[in-house]
Amino acid sequence: MLRNLTTTVFITTLAFIFSGTGIAGPREDQLAGYAKAANAAASGFSAERGKALHTQNFASGKANTPACTSCHGKDTRAAGRTLVGKQIDPMALSVSPSRYTDPAKVEKWFKRNCTEVLGRECSAQEKGDWLSFMFSQ
Amino acid sequence: MTIPYRPLALGLLTLSFSVLILGRAQAGGSHYYPPVTDPVVKEECGSCHLAFAPSMLPASSWKRMMADLKNHFGDDATIDAASAARITEYLVANAADKAGQPFSSKLLRGVSAANTGSTPLRITELPRWVKEHRKVPDWEWKHKDVRSKTNCVACHADAELGYYND
Numbered sequence: 001m002l003r004n005l006t007t008t009v010f011i012t013t014l015a016f017i018f019s020g021t022g023i024a025g026p027r028e029d030q031l032a033g034y035a036k037a038a039n040a041a042a043s044g045f046s047a048e049r050g051k052a053l054h055t056q057n058f059a060s061g062k063a064n065t066p067a068c069t070s071c072h073g074k075d076t077r078a079a080g081r082t083l084v085g086k087q088i089d090p091m092a093l094s095v096s097p098s099r100y101t102d103p104a105k106v107e108k109w110f111k112r113n114c115t116e117v118l119g120r121e122c123s124a125q126e127k128g129d130w131l132s133f134m135f136s137q
Numbered sequence: 138m139t140i141p142y143r144p145l146a147l148g149l150l151t152l153s154f155s156v157l158i159l160g161r162a163q164a165g166g167s168h169y170y171p172p173v174t175d176p177v178v179k180e181e182c183g184s185c186h187l188a189f190a191p192s193m194l195p196a197s198s199w200k201r202m203m204a205d206l207k208n209h210f211g212d213d214a215t216i217d218a219a220s221a222a223r224i225t226e227y228l229v230a231n232a233a234d235k236a237g238q239p240f241s242s243k244l245l246r247g248v249s250a251a252n253t254g255s256t257p258l259r260i261t262e263l264p265r266w267v268k269e270h271r272k273v274p275d276w277e278w279k280h281k282d283v284r285s286k287t288n289c290v291a292c293h294a295d296a297e298l299g300y301y302n303d
Contacts, residue, residue, distance in 0.1 A: 081284070082185045082186065083284070083285070084185065084186050084284060084285040084287040084288055085186075085282070085283060085284035085285050085287070085288030085291060086184075086185060086186050086187060086288065086290075108216075112213070112214075115213065116212070116213075
């Protein structure tokens, strides 16, 4: 009986370690969180839609920052520049591998930048799409 | 005895020239403002612009600025209350009018008399700052690599280390 239990626990642990959830980092967790909030699966996020969001010009935000690219630049793998001239590290995960590991920081900048560019906060769907785009870059 | 006028004059000229150069070098040496060391202040105040040295503004200015982050020079720079309190404390403790800031008294010269009152918000409007930058032409401020007067590092290569000599 005890032996049986030990085996079960062992197998469960193994299964957990090798399953996707066992190795998910903060990026995957945050994406999953947005998926839950958007009532969709994380696989339902689209890098294509994220790209459209990133490059689109909005008239609803501040006039000097109509798009994400106003400061981040058109090339996601190149550095951007704030309106006052300070350099912004590239947004693409492939060139900035330390990005998107602090969920609170990601949320802070979504809130601040979406308000500036779109004139409103971004939806969970938009955030997931945008992140998927940057993860793919 | 005849006085050797020519060597004397030459010596005097050399001496006055050295004094002039040394004096300038000394003036240059007084442009050191210790950079921000607190990681939270560095992150929160240094994302959009250089994390300005707290010794560049008086404590009253920092308090005034931190009390209205919603209207931060046209941007909403609101942050959580805990971070704001920590940042304010750091800025005030290291402000220009706190003891042990040897180079700040010059920068604050004429501040109370300025139009901005005794609690200026823009470092770039301090009379001393304006005087030091009076020779920079307009087109240089508008250069694509400069963009604004807040972009100290565009010209002062070691600004992030606290040096503004060049």
